[in-house]
Amino acid sequence: MISKYLIVLLGFNLLTLIFSLSKATNNQDNLISYLIFALLTLALGFLINKVRKTNQTDSNIQTTSNLTWKKLKRNKNAVFGLIIIIILVYISILAPFIMPHDPLEMNWGKTIQKPSLEHWFGTDEFGRDIFSRAIYGVRIALGIGLLAVVLNTLLGTFLGLIAGYYGGRVDNLIMRAIEMWNSIPFILMAIALIAALGTGLLNLILVVSITGIMQFARVIRSSVLGLKKADYVLAAKVMGIPDRQIIIRHILPNCIAPIIVLATLRIGEMILTIAGLSFLGLGIQPPMPALGSMLSSGQQYISENLMMSIVPGTMILLIVFAFNLLGDGLRDALDSKLSN
Amino acid sequence: MLNYILRRLLILIPILIFISLFIFVIIKLTPGDPALVLLGERATEQALNQTRIKYGLDQPLHIQYFKMMENFFKGDLKSINYKQNVISVIINRLPATLELGAAALVIAIIVSIPAGIISAIKRNSVFDYISMSIALLGISIPVFYTGIILMYIFAVKLNWLPASGYGGHIWTTEGFKYFILPAISLSFVLMASTTRLTRSSILEVIQEDYIRTARAKGVKEKSVILIHAFKNALVPIVTNIGNQVAGIFAGAVLTETVFAWPGVGRLAVNAIFRRDEPLVFGCVIFLSAVYVIVNLIVDLVYTLINPQITYD
Numbered sequence: 326m327i328s329k330y331l332i333v334l335l336g337f338n339l340l341t342l343i344f345s346l347s348k349a350t351n352n353q354d355n356l357i358s359y360l361i362f363a364l365l366t367l368a369l370g371f372l373i374n375k376v377r378k379t380n381q382t383d384s385n386i387q388t389t390s391n392l393t394w395k396k397l398k399r400n401k402n403a404v405f406g407l408i409i410i411i412i413l414v415y416i417s418i419l420a421p422f423i424m425p426h427d428p429l430e431m432n433w434g435k436t437i438q439k440p441s442l443e444h445w446f447g448t449d450e451f452g453r454d455i456f457s458r459a460i461y462g463v464r465i466a467l468g469i470g471l472l473a474v475v476l477n478t479l480l481g482t483f484l485g486l487i488a489g490y491y492g493g494r495v496d497n498l499i500m501r502a503i504e505m506w507n508s509i510p511f512i513l514m515a516i517a518l519i520a521a522l523g524t525g526l527l528n529l530i531l532v533v534s535i536t537g538i539m540q541f542a543r544v545i546r547s548s549v550l551g552l553k554k555a556d557y558v559l560a561a562k563v564m565g566i567p568d569r570q571i572i573i574r575h576i577l578p579n580c581i582a583p584i585i586v587l588a589t590l591r592i593g594e595m596i597l598t599i600a601g602l603s604f605l606g607l608g609i610q611p612p613m614p615a616l617g618s619m620l621s622s623g624q625q626y627i628s629e630n631l632m633m634s635i636v637p638g639t640m641i642l643l644i645v646f647a648f649n650l651l652g653d654g655l656r657d658a659l660d661s662k663l664s665n
Numbered sequence: 666m667l668n669y670i671l672r673r674l675l676i677l678i679p680i681l682i683f684i685s686l687f688i689f690v691i692i693k694l695t696p697g698d699p700a701l702v703l704l705g706e707r708a709t710e711q712a713l714n715q716t717r718i719k720y721g722l723d724q725p726l727h728i729q730y731f732k733m734m735e736n737f738f739k740g741d742l743k744s745i746n747y748k749q750n751v752i753s754v755i756i757n758r759l760p761a762t763l764e765l766g767a768a769a770l771v772i773a774i775i776v777s778i779p780a781g782i783i784s785a786i787k788r789n790s791v792f793d794y795i796s797m798s799i800a801l802l803g804i805s806i807p808v809f810y811t812g813i814i815l816m817y818i819f820a821v822k823l824n825w826l827p828a829s830g831y832g833g834h835i836w837t838t839e840g841f842k843y844f845i846l847p848a849i850s851l852s853f854v855l856m857a858s859t860t861r862l863t864r865s866s867i868l869e870v871i872q873e874d875y876i877r878t879a880r881a882k883g884v885k886e887k888s889v890i891l892i893h894a895f896k897n898a899l900v901p902i903v904t905n906i907g908n909q910v911a912g913i914f915a916g917a918v919l920t921e922t923v924f925a926w927p928g929v930g931r932l933a934v935n936a937i938f939r940r941d942e943p944l945v946f947g948c949v950i951f952l953s954a955v956y957v958i959v960n961l962i963v964d965l966v967y968t969l970i971n972p973q974i975t976y977d
Contacts, residue, residue, distance in 0.1 A: 504680075505680050505683045505684065508680055508684065508953050508956060508957045508960075509684055509687070509688075509949065509953050509956075510914045510915065510952050510953065510956055511915055512914070512915040512918050512919075512930075513918070513933055513948070513949055513952060516918075516933075516934055516937050517688065517691045517692075517937055517945065517949065518691060520691075520695050520937045520938070521691045521692070521694040521695040521696075522694070523696065593805060597805075597807055600807050601807065601808075601809065601915075601919050604807075604809050604919060604922070605918075605919070605922060605934060617807075620807075620809060620810060620813065621809075623813065624809075624813050624816075624923065627813065627816065627817055627821055628821050631817060634810070634813045634814070634817070635814075638806075638807065638810035638813065638814070641806075641807050641810065642802070642805055642806050642807070642810065645805040645806075645807075646801065646802060646805035649801060649804060649805050650801065653801075
């Protein structure tokens with residue numbers, strides 16, 4: 326039994342694929358895009374099917390995910406955010422096919438042009454197409470932001486679980502370390518670390534993902550502290566189940582709600598941080614188009630072509646705004662304390 | 666109380682030692698020879714060696730660390746670039762940053778607390794909807810984007826205010842003009858989060874029994890909100906403002922870059938770029954100490970607004 330949503334989605338994705346095939350040129354980037362696109366289609370299909378199934382089950386039985394989804398659907402802001410995110414994800418995956426120009430191609434005859442039919446938002450100081458660069462910038466920002474958040478979530482959750490579950494000396498050690506970590510102004514630490522490790526995508530992801538773990542660890546720790554005293558955890562302990570299994574099987578699944586909310590809200594913060602570092606010249610390095618460094622050159626030519634600042638700035642704003650909307654909605658839907 | 670303050674100040678010592686070690690390791694991990702950066706590519710081997718000896722770069726690492734710490738506390742640590750004492754370099758730049766941060770804080774509080782209260786009272790009204798939308802945009806906008814847009818409108822197009830630079834202290838007329846744009850753009854993030862929080866905590870407090878009691882007693886609605894509700898909603902608001910001081914710091918580095926502001930944030934960033942090791946060391950320790958002390962002050966302010974919290 327296939328739902329109608331799935332048919333629409335698959336049809337749409339197939340059409341875009343056919344459309345993009347006709348525009349494809351042979352390079353590595355396109356291959357990556359195809360692969361990610363196929364994966365995305367699969368994942369979305371799976372998700373839709375699942376949501377569909379939970380909706381079809383007896384309405385008397387209310388599972389948590391079912392309830393959450395219902396609450397989320399009722400929240401207009403969250404749905405709006407989700408739609409923006411889906412559009413941005415589509416744009417960033419299909420970037421090589423959507424871009425009207427090569428984002429790296431310079432044209433010395435056409436520097437700093439005003440918007441025209443050929444260049445929708447004009448060109449920058451090297452004659453590169455701003456619109457294409459912005460689309461590619463979104464692709465990079467989303468990719469790095471998501472990777473950094475995943476790393477950040479894993480690290481923060483791990484530390485929070487350990488500190489909360491074992492308590493005592495381990496907890497003390499981790500929390501003091503986090504406190505000290507916290508007392509260095511974050512941006513200075515990020516800049517110093519990048520200066521030490523060198524600029525580069527991998528280093529950027531690493532630095533950004535370790536600099537935000539304290540919030541995570543703290544929240545997870547406090548919810549573990551509450552869960553630790555639950556009867557089922559005590560029962561598991563009495564039965565002699567090893568700690569590792571108790572943490573993974575009984576405690577982690579109950580911390581999932583705050584993890585999801587925090588991670589969603591953090592994506593926005595991460596993207597802002599990466600843009601800020603790129604603005605300072607420490608993030609994504611030229612000639613790779615990064616929204617932050619586009620803004621920084623936009624500022625230099627502020628009186629000649631405002632589009633150089635407005636396009637990348639608005640793109641950052643849009644990404645972060647969408648994730649914040651979704652994160653707020655998720656918090657309202659998942660946090661029973663707030664929704665009552 | 667005094668005990669608590671003393672204890673917190675004592676904890677500062679291990680924290681600062683940790684930070685100094687941490688930043689020292691980072692500095693030493695940074696690739697490139699500081700002597701080479703200082704003298705340029707064409708320097709002779711002899712000159713390089715002399716510079717290394719002059720700044721103690723030939724010593725083993727642990728001796729370099731202790732030397733740096735000793736000099737820092739004696740006030741002898743000299744910046745390589747400025748040829749001056751690190752602490753005096755920082756203190757020269759400090760007023761610009763502190764005044765900018767304070768101005769941003771004041772703007773944010775003046776705008777966001779009334780806006781949050783009105784949004785909470787007139788829940789779901791047009792005002793509520795608009796101010797919440799602006800607030801959500803405000804926490805999503807990069808601080809340098811706000812800066813650039815403000816600069817374009819008020820400096821480039823309208824030509825009302827200077828585009829960038831520092832014109833003196835905030836209390837002088839000339840200096841004040843230079844303060845307006847950076848302070849507003851820096852205050853934006855804090856403004857947005859404080860408005861949201863003020864609204865939600867007032868909404869929470871308003872459902873409490875003592876508010877109903879106050880209303881039943883016939884207290885005027887104005888004083889119900891301003892005295893009974895607001896005072897109780899203040900704790901999370903102050904917590905948030907305290908936490909956001911860090912955000913102001915991060916924002917200040919970016920805002921100072923946008924507006925070419927001669928503050929400590931930009932000093933630290935430039936020091937890292939120019940491999941001015943003593944200055945990086947001094948800046949990070951100094952800024953971290955300021956940051957920790959601000960957090961202590963925020964904790965103490967809690968006792969003033971909420972007598973239930975005691976630190977004993």
